[in-house]
Amino acid sequence: GAVVSQHPSRVICKSGTSVKIECRSLDFQATTMFWYRQFPKQSLMLMATSNEGSKATYEQGVEKDKFLINHASLTLSTLTVTSAHPEDSSFYICSASGTSGVYDEQFFGPGTRLTVL
């Protein structure tokens, strides 16, 4: 199947700093990428959907100025957590789809565990 990588896998940062997470589709063109957040023992919560070359669509309750998403190419999307706070500590997972919608399979990255001190 298609491969999606995510970097870094783990990051620890100080409160107030910004952290960038990269999501790459390695062997296919991802027209759509999704960013999820997962708290311990909970389900995946969709944060935003991004289409290449367009502004991301954020879910209700997700601060777009805090969680900056860029999908500049068909193989790369980035999530930047700005002015991180301890409550932002979570497991962030991206997924990529090779179509303009989610009808076809989404391929998930391995996730990034963010810890904000």
Add this chain to the structure above:
Amino acid sequence: GENVEQHPSTLSVQEGDSAVIKCTYSDSASNYFPWYKQELGKRPQLIIDIRSNVGEKKDQRIAVTLNKTAKHFSLHITETQPEDSAVYFCAATDNNDMRFGAGTRLTVKP
């Protein structure tokens, strides 16, 4: 928007028994229903999916059924093995955003 409910939240079975996980959805426009298996600290892996024009799909020990009228779909695992132990998520989408169920932690006792 879509709302997906999943039951049970935890399920424990003996090796060799069957396991059934059920999900309901709210949006009648949803037309794609994947199931994911997630092991601790790892990414979700698609194990089976079903589209709205199909009522049942089977892949070896795993099967999924869909009842569009009742808006529910179920995952069936037969002859369970210890390596089936994981958290399973159902999801539903209408070609826009995918919504996940809360997850079911399946434990298969040897």
